[in-house]
Amino acid sequence: MTGVREPQQERSRTTRRRLIEAALDSFGERGWHGVTVAGIAERAGVSRGAAQHHFPAREDLVVAAVDLLGQSQIDELRAQAADLPSGASRIERVVEMVLNLYTGPLFRAALQLWSVAATDDALRDVLVPLEARVGREAHRVTVELLGVDESRAGVRELVQATLDLGRGLGLANLLTDDTRRRRQIVREWARTLELRLADSR
Amino acid sequence: MTGVREPQQERSRTTRRRLIEAALDSFGERGWHGVTVAGIAERAGVSRGAAQHHFPAREDLVVAAVDLLGQSQIDELRAQAADLPSGASRIERVVEMVLNLYTGPLFRAALQLWSVAATDDALRDVLVPLEARVGREAHRVTVELLGVDESRAGVRELVQATLDLGRGLGLANLLTDDTRRRRQIVREWARTLELRLADSR
Numbered sequence: 001m002t003g004v005r006e007p008q009q010e011r012s013r014t015t016r017r018r019l020i021e022a023a024l025d026s027f028g029e030r031g032w033h034g035v036t037v038a039g040i041a042e043r044a045g046v047s048r049g050a051a052q053h054h055f056p057a058r059e060d061l062v063v064a065a066v067d068l069l070g071q072s073q074i075d076e077l078r079a080q081a082a083d084l085p086s087g088a089s090r091i092e093r094v095v096e097m098v099l100n101l102y103t104g105p106l107f108r109a110a111l112q113l114w115s116v117a118a119t120d121d122a123l124r125d126v127l128v129p130l131e132a133r134v135g136r137e138a139h140r141v142t143v144e145l146l147g148v149d150e151s152r153a154g155v156r157e158l159v160q161a162t163l164d165l166g167r168g169l170g171l172a173n174l175l176t177d178d179t180r181r182r183r184q185i186v187r188e189w190a191r192t193l194e195l196r197l198a199d200s201r
Numbered sequence: 202m203t204g205v206r207e208p209q210q211e212r213s214r215t216t217r218r219r220l221i222e223a224a225l226d227s228f229g230e231r232g233w234h235g236v237t238v239a240g241i242a243e244r245a246g247v248s249r250g251a252a253q254h255h256f257p258a259r260e261d262l263v264v265a266a267v268d269l270l271g272q273s274q275i276d277e278l279r280a281q282a283a284d285l286p287s288g289a290s291r292i293e294r295v296v297e298m299v300l301n302l303y304t305g306p307l308f309r310a311a312l313q314l315w316s317v318a319a320t321d322d323a324l325r326d327v328l329v330p331l332e333a334r335v336g337r338e339a340h341r342v343t344v345e346l347l348g349v350d351e352s353r354a355g356v357r358e359l360v361q362a363t364l365d366l367g368r369g370l371g372l373a374n375l376l377t378d379d380t381r382r383r384r385q386i387v388r389e390w391a392r393t394l395e396l397r398l399a400d401s402r
Contacts, residue, residue: 111316171315189358
């Protein structure tokens with residue numbers, strides 16, 4: 001039995017993954033309004049029937065996409081964590097990672113969804129609880145990476161501010177390449193966090 | 202002559218202003234794709250011909266709208282500046298002003314435009330230089346309000362980070378009311394800036 005079922009399950013997972021990735025590319029490039037499940041199926045090289053089996057509506061693809069998106073950001077953070085130095089230079093590396101988190105194509109896709117959700121209640125109802133969960137996890141990983149004690153006064157807010165700053169820098173990088181300016185902000189923000197978090201580590 | 206020309210000029214200015222405000226409301230509520238110059242004219246209670254005289258294309262309305270949007274934010278900051286206390290509590294008030302700057306309907310409208318511009322080169326070419334100018338002015342006003350010396354090392358980056366954090370908080374406030382969480386971030390960031398800017402004032 002297992003020999004028959006496993007490849008099927010794996011095929012199904014691959015199909016699902018390809019559809020989600022095609023959806024993210026499509027949302028990022030053409031926005032919510034330019035995208036249909038049928039169009040995403042074609043892009044993914046998957047039959048329309050199979051696509052609709054996995055994702056009956058665009059909203060279902062959004063749930064899966066935001067989940068994948070959030071999870072890959074968290075995974076990326078964790079993967080980089082292995083190479084982190086200890087000591088003071090650790091904070092600068094973590095700040096760099098977090099402030100670069102929202103400058104890629106995944107953030108572009110998310111922004112397209114957010115801007116539509118701002119005027120579309122159905123999409124907003126789907127996105128808000130998802131974003132809250134992804135946000136909480138990003139927060140927890142950042143606390144871990146910084147190695148700070150969140151029960152100390154002010155630590156939670158400074159970690160939140162770092163993630164919010166990251167999203168703001170993602171916005172600033174949307175229409176132009178903001179890498180150089182961001183690099184200087186990373187350095188200064190790291191210095192600031194070192195100062196404020198010195199006795200929370 | 203003046204008696205005849207002035208009311209005409211004034212009428213023209215009023216028409217223009219009403220069109221821009223209707224455009225901002227429309228972009229914010231329905232997004233770029235849901236909006237036409239004709240629709241905006243109707244919303245503003247202006248004839249289609251008059252609307253097209255002032256703004257031949259949606260892009261022209263965007264230029265005017267972003268200009269108005271940026272300028273009203275700067276004006277708002279300056280208006281509040283008159284009531285600022287001196288001393289340490291000044292920084293907390295300024296931080297509060299800047300971090301609340303991007304939580305209103307104007308930011309919503311701007312975000313709709315940005316997200317479209319991310320996939321539309323013509324709109325991006327219009328927006329980028331405008332945003333750069335508005336950003337520079339917001340930066341200059343913030344430096345003035347804080348009363349800091351920007352030639353000191355790190356000051357420029359901390360002011361930039363404050364504005365980028367404001368935009369990130371605007372994003373966090375897009376789909377839910379983030380006021381309570383933002384208030385705590387304001388308090389903590391104000392404390393941090395006081396510490397970092399203490400010898401730059």
